[in-house]
Amino acid sequence: MSAVNRVAANDSYRRAARKKRRPIGDWSLLLIVPYLVAVFIFHLGPALVALIFSFSKFTFGRPELFAAGLENFVKVFSDPVFFRSYSNVIQFSILATAVGFVGSLGIALLLALTRDQFGSVARSLLFLPGAINPTVVGLIFIFMLDPAVSPFGFLFRAVGWNATTDFVSASNAVVIMTALRFFMSSGAWIAIFYSALEGVSQELIDSAKIDGCSPWQLAWLVRRPMIMGFVWFMIIQLVAYNLQIFAEPYVISTALGGASFIDRYWSPNMLGSFYTLQRGDLGMSAVVSLSQTVISITASIFVVTRTGAFVTSTD
Secondary structure: OOHHHHHHHHHHHHHHHHHHHHHHHHHHHHHHHHHHHHHHHHHHHHHHHHHHHHOOEEEOOEEEOOOOOOHHHHHHHOOHHHHHHHHHHHHHHHHHHHHHHHHHHHHHHHHHHOOOHHHHHHHHHHHHHHHOOHHHHHHHHHHHHOOOOOOOHHHHHHOOOOOHHHOOOHHHHHHHHHHHHHHHHHHHHHHHHHHHHHOOOHHHHHHHHHOOOOHHHHHHHHHHHHOHHHHHHHHHHHHHHHHOOOHHHHHHHHHHHHHOOOOOOOOHHHHHHHHHHOOOOHHHHHHHHHHHHHHHHHHHHHHHHHHOOOOOOOO
16 A cells, blocks of 8 residues: 555544544533533522622512612621631631641652551541531530540649630630641542542653652652642632631630630621621622632632643643
C-alpha cells in the first residue's frame, strides 16, 4: 500500500471512529443532569428565594414581595452587630483556613511516607474525626473542659480552673473555634490529600528516587506540586465553610448560658438566625445570607482565575 493510500485509510478510520464515539458522548451528558438538578434545588433555588426575600417586607411572617426595596440592605448594613459578627468570622476563617491547609496537607504528606503497620493505624485514627457531627464536637468540648464532669477535672482544679469560663473566654474564642473546626474537618481532607498523593505517577516517583530525592524531598518537591489543584479546591471549600460557622459557637453559647462569652450575634449565621427567629424578619436574614454568598463566590473566582491550578488545556 502506498503512503497516500495509508494516509487516506487512516483518515477514513478516524472519521469512522469519531462517528461511533459521538452517540456515547451525547449520552454521557445525561450523567450531569442529576447533579444540575441537585444544584438548582439545593443551591440556586434557595439563593434565588433569598434574593427575592431581600427586597421584600415581612409582617407577622407574611411576605410582601419587592415591597421593601433596599430597606433591608440599609437596616442590615447600618446594624453594628453585622460588622462585628463578620469581624469575628473573618478572623476565625483566616486562622482556620491556614491551620486546616497546613495541618491537613502536612499530615497527609507524613502518612504518604509511611508504609508500615503504624502508618495503617495512624491513617484510620486520623480519618475518624471527619465522621463526627459539629454539634457533637461542641458538646464533647464543653464536657471535656468542665472541671465538674471532665475526667481531667482534677488537673484543671490543680491549676486554678474551677469553671469552664476560667479557660474559655472571649480572648481565645477564635483559637478555640479553630481547634474545634480542625478536629472536625481535618479527617476528610487528610483522606482526600492522601488519596491524591497516592495517585501520583509511580514512574515519576521512581525517577525522583533515581535522581537521589530523599523521602522529604519526594513528598514536598515531587508529590505536593502534583496535587495543588486539590489544595486550592480545599481552600475554596474552607473559606465558604468557615464563613458559615454556626453549630460550634451556638452549642457553646447555649451550654454556658449566662456565663457565655459568645453572644447571639457572634457569626453571620447566628445573626441571620436571630433576625429570623427573634424578629421574624426573613428579609434582613436573606441579606446576611447573600453577603456570605457574594464573599464565597468572589473568593472562588479569585482562586480559580489567579492560581492557574484549574487550567485544563493550553493553546
